[in-house]
Amino acid sequence: MNAMLSCELVVDARNAVGESPVWHSAEQALYWVDIPNRRLHRWTAADAVQTWTANEMIGCIAMHSSGGFIAGMESGIFHLRLPGQGQGSALQAELLADAPHSTPGMRFNDGRCDRQGRLVAGTMMINMAVGQGNPSVSSYSKNSPLKLLVDKMVVPNGMAFSPNGRTMYLSDSHPSVQTVWAFDYDTATGMPSNRRVFVDMHPLPGRPDGAAVDADGCYWICGNDAGLVHRFTPQGKLDRSLAVPVKKPAMCAFGGDDLRTLFVTSIRPDNIDLSDQPLAGAVFALRPGVQGLPEPVFAA
Numbered sequence: 130m131n132a133m134l135s136c137e138l139v140v141d142a143r144n145a146v147g148e149s150p151v152w153h154s155a156e157q158a159l160y161w162v163d164i165p166n167r168r169l170h171r172w173t174a175a176d177a178v179q180t181w182t183a184n185e186m187i188g189c190i191a192m193h194s195s196g197g198f199i200a201g202m203e204s205g206i207f208h209l210r211l212p213g214q215g216q217g218s219a220l221q222a223e224l225l226a227d228a229p230h231s232t233p234g235m236r237f238n239d240g241r242c243d244r245q246g247r248l249v250a251g252t253m254m255i256n257m258a259v260g261q262g263n264p265s266v267s268s269y270s271k272n273s274p275l276k277l278l279v280d281k282m283v284v285p286n287g288m289a290f291s292p293n294g295r296t297m298y299l300s301d302s303h304p305s306v307q308t309v310w311a312f313d314y315d316t317a318t319g320m321p322s323n324r325r326v327f328v329d330m331h332p333l334p335g336r337p338d339g340a341a342v343d344a345d346g347c348y349w350i351c352g353n354d355a356g357l358v359h360r361f362t363p364q365g366k367l368d369r370s371l372a373v374p375v376k377k378p379a380m381c382a383f384g385g386d387d388l389r390t391l392f393v394t395s396i397r398p399d400n401i402d403l404s405d406q407p408l409a410g411a412v413f414a415l416r417p418g419v420q421g422l423p424e425p426v427f428a429a
Contacts, residue, residue: 134371134372134415134416134417135415135416136371136372136373136374136413136414136415137413137414137415138408138411138412138413139159139172139392139411139412139413139414140170140172140178140411140412141408141410141411142163142170142178142394142410142411142412143397143409143410143411144161144163144166144168144170144394144395144396144397144410144411144412145163145164145165145166145396145397145399145410146163146164146165146379146396147161147162147163147379147380147394147395147396147410147411147412148161148162148163148164148188148189148239148339148379148380148394149161149162149187149188149189149190149239149240149241149339149380149394150380150381150382150384150392150393150394150412151190151191151192151198151382151424152382152383152384152385152388152392152421152424153192154384154388154423156173157173157174157386158171158172158173159171159172159173159382159384159392159412160172160190160198161190161380161392161394161412162187162188162189162190164186164187164188164236165186167182167183167184167185167186167187168180168181168182168183168187169181169182169183169187169190169198169209169220172412180218181211181212181218181219181220182218182219182220183200183202183209183219183220183222184219184220184222185202185203185204185236186202186203186236186255187200187201187202187209188200188201188202188203188236188237188238188239188240188250189201189237189238189239189240189241189250190209191240191241191242191248191424191425191426191427192242192424192426192427193208193209193426193427193429194246194426194427194428194429195429196210197209197210197211197221199225199242199248199269199427200222200237201236201237201238201240201248201250201252202222202228202236202237203228203235203236203237203255204224204227204228205224205225205226205227205228206224206225206226206228206237206248206250206269206275207222207223207224207225208222208223208225209221209222210222210223225269226269226274226275227275228252229252229265229267229275229277230252231263232254232263234254234255234256235252235253235254235255235264236252236253236255237250237251237252238250238251238252238253238264238284238285238286239251239285239286239287239288239338239339239380240288241288241289241290241424241425242424242425242426242427242428243268243290243294243297243314243316243319243425244290244293244294244316244425245294245316245319245425245428246270246425246426246427246428247268247269247270247319247427247428248268248269248270248427249266249267249268249278249288249297249319250266250267250268250269250288251264251265251266251267251279251282251284251285251286251288251299252264252265252266252267252285253282253283253284253285257284257303263280263281263282264282264283264284264285265277265278265279265280265281265282265285266278266279266280266282266285266288266299268319270319270428271428271429276319276320278319278320278321279299279321279324282301283301283302283303283305283306284301284302284303284306285299285300285301286299286300286301286302286337286338286339286340287299287300287302287309287337287338287339287340287350288340289340289341289342289348290314290342290425291342291346291363292342292344292346292422294314294316295313295314295316296311296312296313296314296363297311297312297313297314297321298310298311298312298327298340298342298348299312299321300330300337300338300340300350301337302336302337302338302353303336304336307329307330307331307336307337308326308328308329308330308331308337309326309327309328309330309337309340309348309350309361310324310325310326310327311324311325311327311365312324312325327348327361327365328350328361328365328367330352333352333359333367334352334354334355334357334370335351335352335353335354335355335356335357335359336352336353336354337350337351337352337353338350338351338352338353338378338379338380339351339379339380339381339394340380340381341380341381341382341383341391341421342421342422343360343383343419343420343421343422344388344419344420344421344422345419346362346363347360347361347362347363347368347419348360348361348363349361349381349391350381351378351379351380351381351393352370352378353377353378353379353396354376354377355376356372356373356374356375356376356377356378356406357370357371357372357373357378358370358371358373358378358381358391358393358415360417369417371391371415371417373393373395373413373415374406374408374413375395375396375406375408375409375410375411375413376406376409377395377396377398377409378393378394378395378413379393379394379395379396380393380394381393381394382421382424383420383421383422384421385414387420388420388421388422388423389416389417389418389419389420389421390414390415390416391414391415391416391417391421392412392413392414393412393413393414393415394412395408395409395410395411395412395413396409396410397409397410
């Protein structure tokens with residue numbers, strides 16, 4: 130059922146691909162990336178948006194326990210640090226692990242930390258239409274090599290973990306797949322097992338994109354191309370669908386001082402008429418009446 134709920138414009142960011150929103154509770158700030166433009170943005174209610182630039186695309190970010198962010202980028206996993214006062218807008222990037230790309234033209238895409246502080250992220254072809262290269266999902270923890278978790282994907286997306294960390298959710302956004310899976314997740318080893326279909330998105334509006342989990346254990350996922358954010362119960366039942374004023378919501382994250390605001394980033398496609406969605410690429414806020422969970426931090 131589509132629920133009518135007020136949707137507030139946060140930033141008319143005009144991001145080409147706005148992704149990986151992360152709420153930083155200590156700063157009361159929202160961070161997110163614009164993938165093809167290699168930018169990291171920061172917003173607070175009191176300040177203007179701040180923007181920094183990386184030397185390659187940033188697919189996903191998570192807060193790093195020693196400051197800055199851990200990020201899945203084009204060539205690998207990096208520790209990103211913000212420049213100091215007066216030092217310009219270039220992010221400082223330290224390579225932690227090379228990417229496990231099987232073919233040129235790939236990058237990291239969606240990812241986040243599990244409840245134990247490991248980064249779990251997927252790879253994809255930069256040109257999604259190519260649909261090859263054996264994209265996969267791997268995890269990274271301090272002083273350890275990347276560990277392969279799931280392979281034979283097309284566009285891994287929708288990474289999220291249940292409140293107790295024992296269920297891992299993963300989607301594939303490619304039009305030929307459009308499926309969300311649930312896995313049993315061993316919190317000690319960081320290995321998923323017992324893969325099963327959680328939601329088949331083919332009969333539902335929108336392709337599955339970025340996701341979040343609320344305190345009730347329900348799974349929120351952006352319905353790309355449909356202008357909706359769907360909420361599914363832990364049993365995989367569609368609970369509600371909330372509308373945003375753009376066709377391509379990309380990823381959602383809970384934030385605000387009470388973790389009851391659902392922030393939604395979006396995509397601004399090239400070379401199409403945007404007269405019916407002038408806010409494409411913006412960041413929006415919804416108040417869905419449920420509380421989120423603090424975003425896990427990478428354990429350095």
